[in-house]
Each structure stands twice: as structure tokens, then as C-alpha cells.
Amino acid sequence: xxxxxxxxxxxxxxxxxxxxxxxxxxxxxxxxxxxxxxxxxxxxxxxxxxxxxxxxxxxxxxxxxxxxxxxxxxxxxxxxxxxxxxxxxxxxxxxxxxxxxxxxxxxxxxxxxxxxxxxxxxxxxxxxxxxxxxxxxxxxxxxxxxxxxxxxxxxxxxxxxxxxxxxxxxxxxxxxxxxxxxxxxxxxxxxxxxxxxxxxxxxxxxxxxxxxxxxxxxxxxxxxxxxxxxxxxxxxxxxxxxxxxxxxxxx
Amino acid sequence: xxxxxxxxxxxxxxxxxxxxxxxxxxxxxxxxxxxxxxxxxxxxxxxxxxxxxxxxxxxxxxxxxxxxxxxxxxxxxxxxxxxxxxxxxxxxxxxxxxxxxxxxxxxxxxxxxxxxxxxxxxxxxxxxxxxxxxxxxxxxxxxxxxxxxxxxxxxxxxxxxxxxxxxxxxxxxxxxxxxxxxxxxxxxxxxxxxxxxxxxxxxxxxxxxxxxxxxxxxxxxxxxxxxxxxxxxxxxxxxxxxxxxxxxxxxxxxxxxxxxxxxxxxxxxxxxxxxxxxxxxxxxxxxxxxxxxxxxxxxxxxxxxxxxxxxxxx
Ligand SMILES: Nc1ncnc2c1ncn2[C@@H]1O[C@H](COP(=O)(O)OP(=O)(O)O)[C@@H](O)[C@H]1O
Ligand SMILES: [Mg+2]
Numbered sequence: 001x002x003x004x005x006x007x008x009x010x011x012x013x014x015x016x017x018x019x020x021x022x023x024x025x026x027x028x029x030x031x032x033x034x035x036x037x038x039x040x041x042x043x044x045x046x047x048x049x050x051x052x053x054x055x056x057x058x059x060x061x062x063x064x065x066x067x068x069x070x071x072x073x074x075x076x077x078x079x080x081x082x083x084x085x086x087x088x089x090x091x092x093x094x095x096x097x098x099x100x101x102x103x104x105x106x107x108x109x110x111x112x113x114x115x116x117x118x119x120x121x122x123x124x125x126x127x128x129x130x131x132x133x134x135x136x137x138x139x140x141x142x143x144x145x146x147x148x149x150x151x152x153x154x155x156x157x158x159x160x161x162x163x164x165x166x167x168x169x170x171x172x173x174x175x176x177x178x179x180x181x182x183x184x185x186x187x188x189x190x191x192x193x194x195x196x197x198x199x200x201x202x203x204x205x206x207x208x209x210x211x212x213x214x215x216x217x218x219x220x221x222x223x224x225x226x227x228x229x230x231x232x233x234x235x236x237x238x239x240x241x242x243x244x245x246x247x248x249x250x251x
Numbered sequence: 252x253x254x255x256x257x258x259x260x261x262x263x264x265x266x267x268x269x270x271x272x273x274x275x276x277x278x279x280x281x282x283x284x285x286x287x288x289x290x291x292x293x294x295x296x297x298x299x300x301x302x303x304x305x306x307x308x309x310x311x312x313x314x315x316x317x318x319x320x321x322x323x324x325x326x327x328x329x330x331x332x333x334x335x336x337x338x339x340x341x342x343x344x345x346x347x348x349x350x351x352x353x354x355x356x357x358x359x360x361x362x363x364x365x366x367x368x369x370x371x372x373x374x375x376x377x378x379x380x381x382x383x384x385x386x387x388x389x390x391x392x393x394x395x396x397x398x399x400x401x402x403x404x405x406x407x408x409x410x411x412x413x414x415x416x417x418x419x420x421x422x423x424x425x426x427x428x429x430x431x432x433x434x435x436x437x438x439x440x441x442x443x444x445x446x447x448x449x450x451x452x453x454x455x456x457x458x459x460x461x462x463x464x465x466x467x468x469x470x471x472x473x474x475x476x477x478x479x480x481x482x483x484x485x486x487x488x489x490x491x492x493x494x495x496x497x498x499x500x501x502x503x504x505x506x507x508x509x510x511x512x513x514x515x516x517x518x519x520x521x522x523x524x525x526x527x528x529x530x531x532x533x534x535x536x537x538x539x540x541x542x543x544x545x546x547x548x549x550x551x552x553x554x555x556x557x558x559x560x561x562x563x564x565x
């Protein structure tokens with residue numbers, strides 16, 4: 001099928017370029033690993049747990065969701081560099097599918113995110129985190145959906161604003177409140193009622209609750225399917241919108 | 252091969268609070284024949300790139316119609332894409348890719364198999380004399396090499412028509428000459444080539460036919476020779492102080508001429524005969540004479556008579 005073929009062409013090129021500089025994947029995990037090693041151990045009293053394993057069970061899912069959100073949101077910068085080099089315009093005069101121009105790139109972002117997530121999970125295993133493989137895979141699916149959505153949004157915005165100077169503050173102003181109001185780093189269990197009310201309207205809060213349930217081993221919790229469903233719907237919307245931006249005129 | 256009627260495009264940009272509308276292209280009619288090198292000559296901002304981007308399906312015209320290589324621009328842009336190549340003014344290569352990788356991917360985006368893509372890449376690399384650097388990253392190329400890769404990318408799928416936006420701008424004289432040869436080779440292979448340029452000599456030497464564009468409109472079309480012939484005979488340019496222009500205009504009654512800030516240009520049958528008469532007429536009217544130049548009409552004179560400005564100055 002043409003669409004699948006086009007997606008794989010774009011994806012393969014992007015992976016090839018990424019693997020030419022694989023150090024970026026490591027740079028991307030450096031900060032979360034620092035959090036994991038230096039920050040998480042301090043959390044035991046705050047989370048009211050007695051072992052490292054329990055602390056990681058709560059902290060690691062949040063960290064991974066955080067990585068997925070931020071990693072995705074900042075992919076737009078690479079696209080602006082491509083716009084400037086004329087690569088996007090050159091693709092747009094070919095019959096290649098516009099959806100493929102987006103998905104080929106977003107899927108690379110998903111793959112690099114999952115690679116980072118695996119590194120962090122393996123490290124956490126060293127610190128006695130335990131999680132069922134099946135649950136872990138479902139959690140990775142959640143991460144993949146988040147990263148698909150955030151990277152698509154970032155690409156769409158990049159195509160609209162066309163400059164790094166506009167993209168950076170925009171992404172930061174979106175990302176900060178989303179982060180603070182989602183209970184990503186610490187669960188909102190101890191938060192005042194109004195804050196929890198606000199968080200209910202934050203889709204990432206649902207995603208992080210679902211991921212935590214999976215790491216807890218609570219596959220049956222409604223948080224899981226609710227989180228996956230919300231992320232899937234948002235990812236589809238984001239992809240549809242960003243693909244339309246690829247089809248529209250781009251300077 | 253390319254036929255357009257009344258193509259128009261305006262851009263609205265916001266400057267602070269004010270909205271500003273630029274009519275970039277205002278009603279362009281073109282007829283480009285199969286197998287020719289057709290040139291768009293005009294100063295920066297004339298609307299050349301905007302016209303090309305419309306024809307290449309990158310932006311949608313506000314108004315007008317176009318048929319390109321038999322496909323209708325409005326109703327079937329997908330088919331237009333399959334039949335044309337487009338090389339943007341600013342280049343299109345990625346620093347960290349090699350020419351060969353770029354070419355193979357580009358060929359595959361048009362739907363051919365891996366094997367065919369490799370063969371085509373190999374062939375155009377040879378054709379554009381890029382084989383020696385084919386596997387080096389694009390960022391290591393010289394300006395001329397990089398430009399040749401851009402053009403190779405534009406024709407890898409063997410299109411019927413290729414649009415080249417200012418293919419030689421920024422190149423040194425040697426690379427320019429080289430590029431002209433490449434463009435002639437494309438014509439020899441049967442392609443219709445549509446280039447834009449703001450170089451007079453390029454339009455004159457390279458193009459079979461040109462349209463001169465200014466301010467979003469075509470002001471003249473034809474072969475360079477025909478356009479120059481319209482301005483019959485020779486051009487005599489007499490430099491004068493600005494204060495004497497009016498007096499000179501009076502003294503030159505009966506001649507065909509244009510006046511400018513600091514000179515008068517006369518269009519005469521035979522310069523050698525006319526110059527003494529002109530000088531006598533001016534002298535009799537007490538007009539102080541500066542320099543006198545005689546030249547065959549150039550495309551610049553054509554541009555000048557049509558727009559009142561010199562392309563060299565703009
Ligand atoms: N995307 C755009 N937004 C606003 N104005 C534009 C845009 N593209 C071109 N223009 C304006 O349209 C006019 C024609 O530009 P262009 O087609 O690039 O001219 P040329 O290629 O002949 O130099 C210029 O005044 C330019 O500033
Ligand atoms: Mg231009």
C-alpha cells in the first residue's frame with residue numbers, strides 16, 4: 001500500500017540519520033537518569049513508602065511519561081531546521097503522502113523514546129523495581145501514544161510558526177503547567193481538592209495514573225483503559241491536524 | 252508544455268497591527284513550448300518564485316488556470332507533481348546526508364523500486380559529474396557541487412518539465428558556465444526547462460525564449476533576439492547633468508529617446524551616423540555634454556523601455 005510504503009521510506013531515512021548520531025538518545029536519557037539516581041531516593045518519606053522498590057514503582061512511571069511529553073514537544077526544532085534546508089519543500093513537490101511525511105518522523109520519535117524508556121527501566125530494575133512484562137509492554141504502548149501525540153503537535157506548531165524563536169517559548173508555556181498539574185513527578189494524593197479538580201481536566205494526568213497502575217501490577221484498574229483511550233484519541237487528532245499542516249502551503 | 256491564464260497570488264502579512272497585502276503575481280499568461288529553455292527575467296521581488304511555486308503545486312493560486320505537461324494544475328495537482336521537477340532557489344539538501352542517499356530516497360518517493368532508484372542515482376551522479384563525492388556528506392560540498400546535487404534531485408524521476416529557480420545565483424563564473432552546460436544538456440535530453448534569473452547575460456545566452464517580469468506582471472515576451480530587435484538599431488547614451496535634461500529633451504525633438512536622472516538614451520538606426528548630429532543638436536542648445544556611449548540594444552534596454560528602470564540598478 002502506498003501510504004505504508006511512504007511511511008517506511010520517510011521513517012527509514014529519519015532512523016538512518018538518527019543512528020548516525022546515536023549519542024542524542026543518550027543525551028536525552030541523561031537528565032532522567034540523574035533524577036532516578038539522585039532524586040528518587042529522597043522521596044521515600046514523601047511518598048510514605050519504606051522501600052526503594054515501592055518508591056520507584058510510583059516515581060519511574062511519572063518520569064517516563066514526563067520524558068515522553070517533553071521529548072515529543074521539542075521535536076519541532078528538528079523540523080524547522082529541515083524547513084530551512086528546503087528538505088520539506090523538496091518532499092512536498094513529490095507525490096509522497098503528506099501523512100507519511102508526518103508519521104515517518106513521529107514514528108522515529110516514538111522509537112527513540114521507547115529506547116530511552118528501556119534504558120531507564122533497566123536501570124530501575126537494578127534498584128529492585130519489579131514489573132510484569134505484559135504490564136510493562138502496555139505501559140510502553142501508553143508512552144508511545146503520548147510521544148506520537150506530542151511530537152505531532154510539535155511538528156504541526158513548527159509548520160505554523162516556522163521559527164525556533166517562536167516555538168521555544170510556546171512549547172515551554174504549554175509544557176510547564178501541563179507538567180505541574182498532572183501529578184507526574186509526585187502523585188496528587190496529598191494535593192488540595194481544587195488542584196486535583198484541575199488535574200482531572202489534564203489528559204496527561206489520566207495517562208500517568210494509568211501508567212502507575214500498570215507498574216503497580218493493577219491491570220484491571222479503570223485508570224489503565226481510560227488512560228490508553230484518552231491518549232489514543234488525542235494522538236489520532238494530533239496526527240490528523242499535523243498532517244493537514246504538512247499538506248498546506250509551507251514556506 | 253506549460254500554459255497559464257491569469258495566474259494571480261497575493262500575500263497578506265501582518266506587521267504589528269497593520270495588515271499588509273502584497274500582490275506578488277497579478278495575472279500571468281504564459282506559453283512554454285516543449286523542449287525549450289524558457290526564462291523568467293526580472294529583479295528581486297518581481298514575483299518569479301511565487302509563480303514557480305504555484306506551478307509546482309506548492310501554493311494554490313488565488314485565481315487563474317494552468318496546464319502543465321498535459322495535467323491541470325487545479326483539478327489534478329497530484330498528476331502535475333508526477334510530471335514535473337522543481338528546484339527551489341534556496342537549495343534542498345540535508346547537511347548530514349550524502350548525495351547518493353538523497354538521490355535514492357528522492358527517486359523512491361516517486362514510487363520506483365530500490366533497484367531502479369539505485370540505478371537512477373548512479374546515472375545522474377555520473378551525468379552531473381558528482382560520482383567522486385557521491386558518498387560524502389552534503390555539508391562538505393562546494394556551492395557549485397551542492398547546486399548540481401539540487402538539480403540532480405529535481406530531475407531524478409525524468410520529468411517532462413523542470414523548474415529551476417535561480418539556478419546560478421551565488422555561483423562563481425566557472426561554476427555558472429558549468430551549470431549552463433548542464434541545463435543545455437537537460438534540453439538535449441528532451442526536457443522542457445523553465446528557469447528564473449535576474450542576470451541579463453544568462454537570459455540572453457541560455458534561454459530560447461524569455462518573459463520579462465516586473466512587479467508581478469509580464470511586461471514583454473519573446474526570443475532575446477526579437478525583444479532586442481524591437482528596439483531597432485543602436486542605443487546612444489548621453490550623460491548629462493540633471494539640470495540640463497529638460498533642455499536636452501527639447502533639443503532632441505524628432506529623435507526616439509527616453510530621459511533618466513543623469514542621462515538620455517536615444518534609439519537610432521545607425522549610431523555612427525547619428526552621434527555627430529546628436530552632439531551638434533545638443534551643442535546648439537548649449538547643453539553641457541558629459542559622456543557619450545554607443546551600444547547595441549541589450550535586454551537591459553528592453554527592460555528599461557518597458558519599465559522605466561534599469562535591471563542593473565534594481
Ligand atoms: N510567503 C510570503 N508572504 C508574504 N509575502 C511574500 C511571500 N512570498 C513572497 N512574498 C512577496 O511577494 C513578492 C514577490 O516575491 P518573489 O516571488 O519571491 O519574487 P522573486 O522570486 O521574483 O524575487 C515580494 O514582494 C515578496 O516579498
Ligand atoms: Mg525568487
